[in-house]
Amino acid sequence: MAANPNDDWPELTALIYPRQQRVISLTVQTQTIQRVLHEAINLAIGLAIFQNGFAPTAQQLADSKNSIVLAATKFELPDIVYRFERDDLYARHLITYVTGRVGHMRGKVKDAAQELVPSMYGIHQIPVENDARKSFVADLLTKMNFIFPRTNVAESSTICTSEPYRHPAIVAVMRKYFFSGHKSLGHRFHDTFSSSINSDSSKEIPRAMLGIVVVAIFAALKERSEGCDQCMTQDFVSAEFSDEYDLHMSLLQSRIHKEDGSGKHKYHALMSWLYREARMGEGSNIKASSDKMPELDFDGMDG
Known part of the structure; x- marks a missing residue:
């Protein structure tokens, strides 16, 4: 009979290991373990939405590891920290669970986008015949056209290039997932939001959160790229969308804020506007010269 993995470790650290599934179940754990995991998940999600929404796998695992240690330390549970740093099986299960919950958060943002995208981009207003809808979605995906509002939702010629990231869909998805209800992440992390400039303390949406939403x-939109009424549901795997995320991080840093900081007031005006709009319901190696970047009317931007 196999030895109990919890043998020789303090009872307080005991973990209920999975029998069939590969991931532990939170609900069967002791109150102590649940408490640590809840706090660790909160910390890891905070890192994702305030620092890097699509961090490389190694960084995600490191963030989860650090979050678990910080959570156990916060609750003065040195025995858990001691075991976590020495029991590889124990650490692997805890890290896998926390990392998975961060991925689950991104997946829920994608669910909100799937629900809101068709109506907010007017996709169903475009006929399927003659590939009109297919061409329409392709145009939205070209050079990030979907981040700009249009005066006529169905006309690409009415795109407002001086208003990047102000498309109503971006605000709607951000509001729906991050700011709806007193248990939302926006409410939970209220004190963490800040301003990037000294002259105005208005809170901003962090670029990582915006990146998660736009990706x-x-x-x-890609799931509707064939123009059909029924979309082709695809897994929202971090590694498959990290390049798109990096493109948006580059656009925000290099083309709007600018490396020399000359666009910092326009950047602040945009990100603080997003924060205000999203709250009303109570989101590199890539070069800025990439041919995937949009034509941007920087001079026409607010700020």
Whole structure:
């Protein structure tokens, strides 16, 4: 009979290991383990939405590991920290669970995008015949056209290039997932939001959160790229969308904020506007010269 993995470790650290599934179940764990995992998930998600929404796998695992240690330390549970740092099986299960919950968060943002994208981009207003809808979605995906509002939703010629990331869909998805209800992440992390400039303390949406939202919208649009009424649901796997995320991080940093900081007031005006709009319901190696970047009316931007 196999030895109990919890033998020789303090009872307080005991973990109920999975029998069939590969991931532990939170609900069967002791209150102590549940408490640590809840806090660790909160910390890891905070890193994702305030620092890097699509971090490389190694960084995600490191963030989860650090979050678990910080959570156990916060609750003065040195025995859990001691075992976590020495029991590889124990650590692997805890890290896998926390990392999975961060991925689940991104998946829920994608769910919100899937629900809102068709109506907010007017996709169903475009006929399927003659590939009109297919061409329409392709145009939205070209050079990030979907991040700009249009005066006429169905006309690409009415795109407002001086208003990047102000498309109503971006605000709607951000509001729906991050700011709806007192248990939302936006409410939970209220004190973490800040301003990037000294002259105005208005809170901003962090670029990582915005990146998660726009990549989720990008993924939802790609699922409708064939122009059919029924979308082709695809897994929202971090590694498959990290390049798109990096493109948006580059656009925000290099083309809007600018490396010399000359666009910092326009950047602040955009990100603080997004924060205000999203709250009303209570989201590199890539070069800025990439041919995937949109034509941007920087001079016409607010700020």
